Amino acid sequence: MIDKKHLDYITSIVGEENIKSDKAHLIAFCYDATRTRFEPDAVVFPRHEQDVSDILKYCNEHQIIIVPRGAGSGFTGGALPASGGIILSLERHMNKLLEIDMENMVGVVQPGLINMQFQKAVEEVGLFYPPDPASEEYSTLGGNVSENAGGMRAAKYGITKDYVMALRAVLPNGDIIVAGKRTIKDVAGYNTAGILIASEGTLAIITEITLKLIPKPKFKQTYMGVFPSVDSAMTAVFKSLAAGANPVAMEFLDALVIKALRQKFPQVSLPEHAGGILVGDVDASSEAEIDSQLQTLKEAFEAFGATEFIIAKDEEESKKLWFARRNASPATMIYGTKKLNEDISVPRSKLPVALDGIYKIGEKYGFQVPCFGHAGDGNIHVNVMVKDKNNEKEMEDGHKAIEEIFQYVVDLGGTLSGEHGIGTSKAPFMHIAFTEAEMNLFRSIKKAFDPNNILNPFKMGL
Amino acid sequence: MIDKKHLDYITSIVGEENIKSDKAHLIAFCYDATRTRFEPDAVVFPRHEQDVSDILKYCNEHQIIIVPRGAGSGFTGGALPASGGIILSLERHMNKLLEIDMENMVGVVQPGLINMQFQKAVEEVGLFYPPDPASEEYSTLGGNVSENAGGMRAAKYGITKDYVMALRAVLPNGDIIVAGKRTIKDVAGYNTAGILIASEGTLAIITEITLKLIPKPKFKQTYMGVFPSVDSAMTAVFKSLAAGANPVAMEFLDALVIKALRQKFPQVSLPEHAGGILVGDVDASSEAEIDSQLQTLKEAFEAFGATEFIIAKDEEESKKLWFARRNASPATMIYGTKKLNEDISVPRSKLPVALDGIYKIGEKYGFQVPCFGHAGDGNIHVNVMVKDKNNEKEMEDGHKAIEEIFQYVVDLGGTLSGEHGIGTSKAPFMHIAFTEAEMNLFRSIKKAFDPNNILNPFKMGL
Missing domain, CATH: 3.30.465.10 (Uridine Diphospho-n-acetylenolpyruvylglucosamine Reductase; domain 3)
Structure with a gap:
């Protein structure tokens, strides 16, 4: 005190x-x-x-x-x-x-x-x-x-x-x-x-x-691509961007998230066969540029297996297309009572292998791991779903799975956090991403600014 | 040793x-x-x-x-x-x-x-x-x-x-x-x-x-705007950008530079009446976007007094338009034997008042100060022309003028250097741009990385 x-x-x-x-x-x-x-x-x-x-x-x-x-x-x-x-x-x-x-x-x-x-x-x-x-x-x-x-x-x-x-x-x-x-x-x-x-x-x-x-930007339009599998959707992400597409957003829903959305929000008409969905907006200063952007996306999506490419005709349709993404987080709660949610990020070309490995780690521990998020920049929200949060063993396994996911993602050239930061909750995992030399440098920088360690101390594993 | x-x-x-x-x-x-x-x-x-x-x-x-x-x-x-x-x-x-x-x-x-x-x-x-x-x-x-x-x-x-x-x-x-x-x-x-x-x-x-x-970018085109005065050209810079123009480059030549170019390179056909010139490229992924960009520039330039707006028809014409800018630096040597060249940078809206003040400081000390550079990002190469570099008094006055220009630019919210850095040559001016508290922080950061001060020591006024 x-x-x-x-x-x-x-x-x-x-x-x-x-x-x-x-x-x-x-x-x-x-x-x-x-x-x-x-x-x-x-x-x-x-x-x-x-x-x-x-x-x-x-x-x-x-x-x-x-x-x-x-x-x-x-x-x-x-x-x-x-x-x-x-x-x-x-x-x-x-x-x-x-x-x-x-x-x-x-x-x-x-x-x-x-x-x-x-x-x-x-x-x-x-x-x-x-x-x-x-x-x-x-x-x-x-x-x-x-x-x-x-x-x-x-x-x-x-x-x-x-x-x-x-x-x-x-x-x-x-x-x-x-x-x-x-x-x-x-x-x-x-x-x-x-x-x-x-x-x-x-x-x-x-x-x-x-x-x-x-x-x-003067013009904006919403698109959605439906894919037979997570892998084809993830491949379309980096292939379409490398082909010159430059969407404002390219958000992703995996098969488990789609299933959860269909179950929890029956009014959403998501195709039953969908293994992965990409949804986002394009914007531009001219309508011609919008059309050209959508054409690039459509071609690249179809080349990598998209079964549907939908363009919203108006604001109403745009909202409908976005509804699924906006409700992805609550929908995942059909899979458990506690969500261990991490926001890993990888180079975009590693998205297919990243998702594949994350699912396998989930399986190993017996968890369903619905994933969604900002595929366009390689940042995925990974949700390890714990069925019974009062089951100590299951919670412990959940944390083990998370640690294993972090190690896997870092090995792929990814990071512990694309958006959320480290704070206290990811501090125990800093050793996965940083060497002792790097941590020492962080500590030296902290000391240069705050020699008495009074400002938000002991965060970020420092 | x-x-x-x-x-x-x-x-x-x-x-x-x-x-x-x-x-x-x-x-x-x-x-x-x-x-x-x-x-x-x-x-x-x-x-x-x-x-x-x-x-x-x-x-x-x-x-x-x-x-x-x-x-x-x-x-x-x-x-x-x-x-x-x-x-x-x-x-x-x-x-x-x-x-x-x-x-x-x-x-x-x-x-x-x-x-x-x-x-x-x-x-x-x-x-x-x-x-x-x-x-x-x-x-x-x-x-x-x-x-x-x-x-x-x-x-x-x-x-x-x-x-x-x-x-x-x-x-x-x-x-x-x-x-x-x-x-x-x-x-x-x-x-x-x-x-x-x-x-x-x-x-x-x-x-x-x-x-x-x-x-x-798939398409590129070169433009040039000719203005009656430096002030109108500098105003057109920030007004055109705020109007939505997004050129790759928007380079600037002032009246003294234009005069020097006409004298040194008679083959360049720059208008005699030109008080200021803006030249640059626009690029885009479609020709329609190029046209729209050029239209925005033309309208904004003309609204602020441009007497000519030239668009290069081909690569040959583009090279001609760029020739003046590319030879601005050697041309200025008609004004002296030594150029004291600084690369100040200001918020773009301050360009007109920055140039006006810089010329006045030049006048005060009896120097011609031809200016050119990257107006589109507020970064101007200011050249205090010393007529006789062996004249100690003139050289000393030149350095005084430079110091006064730095103070003036910093007061406008600008910086000592947009591109060149501080090193040894601008180190004496750091006190103009930074408080003792800021310099102390820089020294603490330096020490955090390099406690024995072995790496490029004493640079940047540290």
């Missing part, structure tokens, strides 16, 4: 209304999407960057742990105070859209702004912010940057890191720094922004984000 | 044929494009990554300075042994194209491979590597990554950092690390590759680079 005199000092910085240590608040800020719970010692709502600086300077001097938090929607415990300390919640006050610079196509935001609010605001003026994590309705841009969030549109447009031009941030010692500029090119000094992205709140507190925007 | 026993040990690693300390070699490796000279103590040509590791491990233990070097084409002294030490030359042996992975659209190279050799190889199989620094014919990809090289195509396609997926590198202690993967998404661990890019060889020796490729 933190000494009352420390809380009093922090109260003198932010005011009584912006620090809470009553049980209700501690509970409200103790969770994230992992459903693990760690109660903080207090929750502080800084009003602005100077508050953040004053708090960090004090906590650094007194070795008090600070855990930054956006919406708490993370899947790996990044925002959990797993070692105690104070939650620094950025969503109450530091949540403003500061500027949309039309002339340079740039947006400037505070970290607590919700992703979707930003998307809507920039689209209203004809601009476009591509990163669209599944949590876009509630996750914050600060959280998105800290986890380097992806999303469905990554296949064409890349991920959060591809849009961060500059950050303002507060170092653990209270120093305020600017990393990057509102320029396309900038090679002066180390690329500090580059390392703050995806650092999971362990290096600095981000206080302002400058994001690149692009003109909003 | 390095003790002979150290050179003997390094010889035992690489073999006699791969270490040189005769005068001819020391002179051959003492220069770069800054024309400053620093002789190294020896030049070593590692054969492979293990050599690099063995050399660094030994030099780290014995505190011997190592300076990595590609082609030595840098403009800011990054590859110069300004504090003595051993040149580690990567161009002799570690210069192979290791793989073109068609299925994932990825290239894997050693650092000594020449940029243009790589471009040609990937274009032969229908792929495309966009970063095209002016030095592309001779600069190495390792150097490009270390300086985060840009080029003309940055307006549409971004710069080197946007194409680096993964790096292998050797840390000063000899540890070999892998940073990044051949996947679109990867959020496991710190983004070490992100900070190695643009680190100017001060953090690690890059031994292998995995680069993202894209399908080669």
Whole structure:
């Protein structure tokens, strides 16, 4: 527990209304999407960057742990105070859209702004912010940057890191720094922004984000390809992209997911024979370009065995095609009471062999492993379905299967996480992906920013 | 001077044929494009990554300075042994194209491979590597990554950092690390590759680079817009891009450059009345898209005062339009005997006011300052022309003008360097762009990677 005199000092910085240590608040800020719970010692709502600086300077001097938090929607415990300390919640006050610079196509935001609010605001003026994590309705841009969030549109447009031009941030010692500029090119000094992205709140507190925007694409259309097998669908993914297709998204549903959707949502008319489905959008600045994109996809899909290629005629049909993908996650719950969900990522050409191996590992342990996700960028959500979560042996086997899947995926040149980060929940697997030399370098980097280890400590296996 | 026993040990690693300390070699490796000279103590040509590791491990233990070097084409002294030490030359042996992975659209190279050799190889199989620094014919990809090289195509396609997926590198202690993967998404661990890019060889020796490729655009066409003034041309830059134009390049020539070109190359038919010219290419996967791009440019250019909009009918005409831009640099030498050339970069909307202020600073000191460059991404080559380089007072004034220009540009939200880096030559200006807190962070990062300060020390003002 933190000494009352420390809380009093922090109260003198932010005011009584912006620090809470009553049980209700501690509970409200103790969770994230992992459903693990760690109660903080207090929750502080800084009003602005100077508050953040004053708090960090004090906590650094007194070795008090600070855990930054956006919406708490993370899947790996990044925002959990797993070692105690104070939650620094950025969503109450530091949540403003500061500027949309039309002339340079740039947006400037505070970290607590919700992703979707930003998307809507920039689209209203004809601009476009591509990163669209599944949590876009509630996750914050600060959280998105800290986890380097992806999303469905990554296949064409890349991920959060591809849009961060500059950050303002507060170092653990209270120093305020600017990393990057509102320029396309900038090679002066180390690329500090580059390392703050995806650092999971362990290096600095981000206080302002400058994001690149692009003109909003004028035309969009939804397509779906139905394949006889997972293997043919996965092959069509990388073959169609190598053939020049450039869809906004190319999402994937496997046979188990399709079966679950047909069972749980009988109104969805998915073909019974489908072994794999690819669904997504294409966009462009002209209708001719849309047609050309769809033609490329159709030819490549059919060359690799697609039995159907459907193009949505209107918004209504588009929604129908997307319904299956959007409901894939809840549908999988027909297979068990607990889903061990990992977001592995592989080079796209390895998708067929990756899925094949993942299913075999599932079989070995007796699990069904429905898979779906962002095939267009090689990022697959793998769901090891535990039938009875109260069965200790089965849960243990589930975790063994996950570890084996990680090892298999890394051996294929893949990664532990395409989107969710490491946090606490994947920390035990870091040794699979990184050598001791690499972990030592991570620890040195952490120490360079945070010598007293006060900022979100012990995350990422550090 | 390095003790002979150290050179003997390094010889035992690489073999006699791969270490040189005769005068001819020391002179051959003492220069770069800054024309400053620093002789190294020896030049070593590692054969492979293990050599690099063995050399660094030994030099780290014995505190011997190592300076990595590609082609030595840098403009800011990054590859110069300004504090003595051993040149580690990567161009002799570690210069192979290791793989073109068609299925994932990825290239894997050693650092000594020449940029243009790589471009040609990937274009032969229908792929495309966009970063095209002016030095592309001779600069190495390792150097490009270390300086985060840009080029003309940055307006549409971004710069080197946007194409680096993964790096292998050797840390000063000899540890070999892998940073990044051949996947679109990867959020496991710190983004070490992100900070190695643009680190100017001060953090690690890059031994292998995995680069993202894209399908080669099928169609390309060259355009030129002629404007009555620099101001109208600079305004047309950001207005046309904000209107949705997406040219591969949008290069700029100012009135002084146009005058110089007309005088030095009478065969170039540039309009006498031209106050500013924009020239570039558009590319696309269809001819319709090319037409639509050109139409958007034409409308926006004319709305901001363009008196002519020329489209090249064929390759021959394209070459003619590009001739002026390609010869801008030599042409400016009509204005003096010494060019103080800086590559500042600003947010695009600041281009008109940036140019205006730069000319005024030139006037104040009595210099003509012809400007040209990559207007499409806000990166301008500013040339303070010294009439008599042997006139000490004039040279001193030239440097004062440069410092004033840097301050002015940074105040506009711009940077000291869009492409060239900091090295030794811009190190004295780092205080203009960075606070003491930011410099301290850079020093901490340097120390995290290189605690004994053996790797390209004292560069970048560190």
